[in-house]
Amino acid sequence: MIKADYHVHSAFSRDSQTPMADQVKRAVELGFQELCFAEHVDYGIAVDPSEDAPIVYLSGQPMVNVDYPTYFATLASLRQEYADRIRIRGGLEFGVQVETIPQFEKLYHAYEDQLDFILLSCHQAEGKGFWTGEFQEGRTQQEYNEGYYDAIYHVMQNYKDYNILAHLDLIVRYDPAGVYPFAKIRDHVAAVLELAIADGKGIEINTSSWRYHLPDTQPSRDILKLYKDLGGKIITIGSDGHTTSQLGAHYEEAAAILRDEIGFDAIYTFEKGKPCGHKL
Template sequence: MYADYHLHSEFSDDSRESMDNQIQQAISLGLNEICFTDHVDYGIKHDWDDPRGIDWRQDSMEPLANVNYPEYFAKLLRMRVTYGKAITIRSGLEFGIQSITVDNYKKLYDRYQDQLDFVLFSMHQVNNLEFWTQDFQIGKTQQEYNEEYYREILKTMKLFKNYSVLAHLDLLARYDKKGIYPFEKVEDLIAEILKQAINDGKGIEVNTSSWHYGLTDTQPSRKILKLYKDLGGKIITVGSDAHSTKYLADHIKDAYAILKNEIGFEEITTFDHMQPVFHKL
């Protein structure tokens, strides 16, 4: 199995790449399966049909909104008709969830669960303060913002169960201007998160964008991956987080090799109607 399970298209506010282009590139690269996981970030973005309207990016005047769900799922169906003989196309969403927005995601999942194969549990902001802008980190010590980040993930996991895997679990490392925070200082918190995921029948993701972001380790780190395995975790997906064809499937096979040869995983996972399907590495 050669699959990319974190992929964006024109339905994400931060991607201009069409589904058609992504699919054609995936076929040319020899992928067996892909899953689109376009962005939903309640708290900082509105839905397209929100009566309050949507916001616009000041730099580019592009719409700042969640997925247009009816058009998204309709296009996915058309893509399966067009390309289904060449590649398996799965239907997913990336939930940029916070504890304060859980109710929004419960309603969204209830509305579209029959059309979903896969849901990423991501955390891009806490209390609507984003990481990439440093709004969340400012005014806090490195210890404070790292611990708060992982506590918020654990708190939210206990409130929301309608997801498949935890995406880029140590995402904060990508935006930490003070360097990589020592794993040992948050190991107990991360262990609680992983135990919760395992108990709930959920998995974790290896996000291969760590290579093009120039991180010194995988995302999540090898120590987190090993801890997940040691605790009994078995559900693991691999995705490029590609917002353009340039990065589609980027370093997926490298991630497979790390999972198998360094961490000791024997299988990777894909999803069908929210159910894990295991494939030998």
């Protein structure tokens, strides 16, 4: 079975202080054959370093996106240094809102030839973060759960330059009322998954669920099963690791769940946006 962590952050993401070289070195130590960086880009709440725009601070953290030229130059250097030990892929995690789609389209086409992989995330809607609780405020649990999936769906209808839906039930991490029953949200989730499958996109199993002490995988087993039952095949495993201690965590457990509980027979890696299946 291939070991390929497809959701890794480094100091190029505003919420990580870990040098990219340290993440690569740790992946080699852990026996990974492939590693894909997916640094945060969140237009609407964060600005590019080159933008002449005021920087917003949340919890003392500057909301700044990736320094793209330095990012791709560092990737190139590390690929050369580690060429005989590990495959290093370059990706970005796009936190897209409907109103920020034009910015992401421009960014993607500017660096398309240097990108292997794009994660599509929903970290906020209406400019309101889920992790801050701002989106949930003033809404019932039903309203903010349905609103979360509807926000993802509306983005997917209008934005196609991505490969994988990241941590699909992210709202679970930040739901003050606990986990919303799957049966009540199933149709909203199914709409998202059906559109992803129709567009040739995939989902990930994000192993940060263990460190967040969530009661289930992320996305949940119910969502993983629904994706497979609907005909979905493309799936990646990602640690969402921001430190060397998080990188690759619970990889084998996640692979076993996909294979033995859900029934997937392959996981995927990407090169220049093209998926490649590997037997589980």
